[in-house]
Amino acid sequence: MPTIQSADLWRESGRYDAYGKEMLRIEDRNEREFLYGPTNEEVITDIFRTYVKSYKDLPLNLYHVQWKFHDEVRPRFGTMRSREFLMKDAYSFDLNKEDAVKAYERMFVAYLRTYARMGLTAIPMRADTGPIGGDLSHEFIILADTGSAVFCDRRLLDKPIPPKDIDFRGDLNPVFNDWTSLYAATEDMVDMAEFEATVPEEHRVSARGIEVGHIFYFGTKYSEPMKATVTGPDGKEIIVHGGSYGVGPSRLVPTIIEAFHDDAGIIWPVSVAPFEAVLINLKAGDAECDAACDKLYAELNAAGLDMLYDDRDRGQGPSSPLPI
Numbered sequence: 152m153p154t155i156q157s158a159d160l161w162r163e164s165g166r167y168d169a170y171g172k173e174m175l176r177i178e179d180r181n182e183r184e185f186l187y188g189p190t191n192e193e194v195i196t197d198i199f200r201t202y203v204k205s206y207k208d209l210p211l212n213l214y215h216v217q218w219k220f221h222d223e224v225r226p227r228f229g230t231m232r233s234r235e236f237l238m239k240d241a242y243s244f245d246l247n248k249e250d251a252v253k254a255y256e257r258m259f260v261a262y263l264r265t266y267a268r269m270g271l272t273a274i275p276m277r278a279d280t281g282p283i284g285g286d287l288s289h290e291f292i293i294l295a296d297t298g299s300a301v302f303c304d305r306r307l308l309d310k311p312i313p314p315k316d317i318d319f320r321g322d323l324n325p326v327f328n329d330w331t332s333l334y335a336a337t338e339d340m341v342d343m344a345e346f347e348a349t350v351p352e353e354h355r356v357s358a359r360g361i362e363v364g365h366i367f368y369f370g371t372k373y374s375e376p377m378k379a380t381v382t383g384p385d386g387k388e389i390i391v392h393g394g395s396y397g398v399g400p401s402r403l404v405p406t407i408i409e410a411f412h413d414d415a416g417i418i419w420p421v422s423v424a425p426f427e428a429v430l431i432n433l434k435a436g437d438a439e440c441d442a443a444c445d446k447l448y449a450e451l452n453a454a455g456l457d458m459l460y461d462d463r464d465r466g467q468g469p470s471s472p473l474p475i
């Protein structure tokens with residue numbers, strides 16, 4: 152999808168005027184209005200209505216990883232909150248609300264597993280839907296000293312993550328209900344009276360957290376005004392139901408570093424490490440050393456390790472920085 156989007160597409164959904172100053176609005180040489188995409192619900196709905204025609208093509212999930220621009224009031228902490236950043240944005244399309252909520256629940260479970268595989272404890276919390284819209288949304292929050300205020304039940308921190316072989320074709324509603332039955336809400340959504348009434352004092356966590364993902368169910372908010380429909384089995388047109396699902400890779404990098412470091416530097420969890428092992432030949436050009444390194448490199452590669460082999464003739468010490 153393009154990063155520069157047509158203002159007209161956003162007028163169709165009604166969001167062009169509704170979206171605030173976070174959207175960077177621009178003009179081309181012919182004074183036509185464009186914007187640098189803060190999110191892609193309109194573009195994906197346009198792609199959907201152009202190419203998808205039949206109920207047989209649903210359910211459908213479309214995604215990409217792409218640059219976004221938010222004209223943030225207070226960009227801070229490097230890529231933690233930057234104006235230009237990478238987002239994984241996925242969009243689901245279903246025939247009705249029931250199926251769309253199932254798609255939401257599948258993504259909810261997939262997100263729990265994704266963050267756990269990165270070594271992170273991300274807690275899904277009820278969140279404000281803001282400019283994306285709809286009435287169902289969860290932010291995935293990593294507790295940290297930086298970030299905004301969050302309120303949750305401590306027992307969520309120890310909850311077992313759904314296993315690898317969980318059936319994504321099956322009913323994930325029990326898993327979703329199990330996770331959402333314990334209180335967790337962001338600052339915008341918290342009801343202090345409800346928090347105190349439903350969470351026993353010893354389990355109450357009132358802390359700060361970083362939002363590393365955000366998922367939404369918004370029904371027909373985009374498909375209705377933009378006329379994204381499919382032909383049903385009886386030949387009638389059906390307005391599709393949608394949701395969108397975001398992860399912030401740019402923000403995950405500093406979040407993972409925050410969680411995994413010591414005095415000597417970053418300790419990447421293997422799942423996100425650029426390489427599993429780095430082999431440095433400190434005497435490149437020396438026949439014996441080259442042969443030993445080549446042998447080790449071949450053996451470790453054969454053992455299935457993702458290797459980086461630095462065989463540059465650069466000597467050692469801080470004056471010869473590694474390429475990573």
Ligand code: P5A
Pocket residue numbers: 189190191192221223230231232233234235236237238239240241283362363364365366395396397398399400401402
């Ligand atoms: C979901 C996908 C959306 O835009 N539309 C498409 C929905 N959601 S969101 O919450 O606005 O953003 C998704 C995730 O992107 C990360 N993020 C940022 N990362 C770095 N700097 C920023 N300024 C920034 N803004 C959002 C967050 O991880 C967020 O959860």
